[in-house]
Amino acid sequence: MKSGGILLTTKNVTKRFETDDGLLHAVNDVSFDVRQGEIFGFIGLSGAGKSTLVRCLNLLERPDEGTIYFDGQDITTLSEKDLSLARRKMGMIFQHFNLFYQKNVFENIAYPLRLNGHTKEEIDARVMELLDYVDLADKKTAYPSELSGGQKQRVAIARALSTNPKLILSDEGTSALDPETTRSILQLLRRSVNEFGVTVILITHQMEVAKSICDRIGVLEDGRLIEEGPVEQLFVSPKQARTIRFIQSLEEEIEEDDLEALSGGRLFRLTFPGDSSRKPILSDLIRRFPVDVNFLAGNINVVRSGKVGYLTVEISGEPEEIENSLAFLTKNGVNHEEVKYG
Ligand SMILES: Nc1ncnc2c1ncn2[C@@H]1O[C@H](COP(=O)(O)OP(=O)(O)O)[C@@H](O)[C@H]1O
Numbered sequence: 001m002k003s004g005g006i007l008l009t010t011k012n013v014t015k016r017f018e019t020d021d022g023l024l025h026a027v028n029d030v031s032f033d034v035r036q037g038e039i040f041g042f043i044g045l046s047g048a049g050k051s052t053l054v055r056c057l058n059l060l061e062r063p064d065e066g067t068i069y070f071d072g073q074d075i076t077t078l079s080e081k082d083l084s085l086a087r088r089k090m091g092m093i094f095q096h097f098n099l100f101y102q103k104n105v106f107e108n109i110a111y112p113l114r115l116n117g118h119t120k121e122e123i124d125a126r127v128m129e130l131l132d133y134v135d136l137a138d139k140k141t142a143y144p145s146e147l148s149g150g151q152k153q154r155v156a157i158a159r160a161l162s163t164n165p166k167l168i169l170s171d172e173g174t175s176a177l178d179p180e181t182t183r184s185i186l187q188l189l190r191r192s193v194n195e196f197g198v199t200v201i202l203i204t205h206q207m208e209v210a211k212s213i214c215d216r217i218g219v220l221e222d223g224r225l226i227e228e229g230p231v232e233q234l235f236v237s238p239k240q241a242r243t244i245r246f247i248q249s250l251e252e253e254i255e256e257d258d259l260e261a262l263s264g265g266r267l268f269r270l271t272f273p274g275d276s277s278r279k280p281i282l283s284d285l286i287r288r289f290p291v292d293v294n295f296l297a298g299n300i301n302v303v304r305s306g307k308v309g310y311l312t313v314e315i316s317g318e319p320e321e322i323e324n325s326l327a328f329l330t331k332n333g334v335n336h337e338e339v340k341y342g
């Protein structure tokens, strides 16, 4: 589904906490837009302010400053009653599922519908539909303790979807799951976007999760949104040096041992956007120029829009030949960024 209009806008949202070390800006002057029908991810290290930000979005946490427009309303000014109506348009999923352990699967999913005063018939029909949707019809009467992590998160997603929300907030919704289960949960979220037009704001500290599912990503660092953009742009041509460092720190590419093995050349991080990762550009380079290329680290990242490859290489040779090699790379669509070391 193509993204529609703006569903959520935050302007200058700030949340401070008093701590023993003084005032902490957990969320610091954060502004962004999320369009209807997109999956917007926030990534950041532990303590970056991700959970606080998401709690501000549904006003579980009152921001000290800033406004939050959701579905056409500034929700920071609503009365408690109107706020609770607005919150019904937001579903939430968590790392540890937050199911009711004394209720069975059916009752967990039915819970928001009961709060909303639906009839028994409506509730039965809707819950059965959702159970089919998340492929758990046979677990209707099971209790959460009898389910795997992936199944629990499916119940949580069904519960979050039960009232037809416009927005799903996921705070580390896949962080407790193994990689295969993570993939199936992400697919379920993507399917919900495609089929119901729901919008997802997804918070994760896992780069792979952000890359594989998000349309756009924001990077949080010490409470600040330091960069935001389409997923491919963020990985291929980040605007901020800090983002590059952040991505590198998550990928932990270069091992200490590799640095010790360097032979005095210059170190570059090469990025192969889109199609170029399938062409033999580096073997061409080695044939054409009298330089040595020492491969240190790399991976081919599959982002949603295609393949993006990274390689960290040491190039040694005459200074002029190194420059010629770099020009050749640029001509072939390979970006390079020198990595300082030592
Ligand atoms: N209720 C609170 N009181 C004081 N400090 C808090 C509170 N909630 C979060 N923090 C602090 O705010 C910062 C951001 O936390 P959090 O939003 O949980 O980060 P993340 O989800 O990115 O790991 C951390 O330094 C955390 O210790």
Ligand SMILES: [Mg+2]
Pocket: 050, 051, 052, 172
């Ligand atoms: Mg968190």
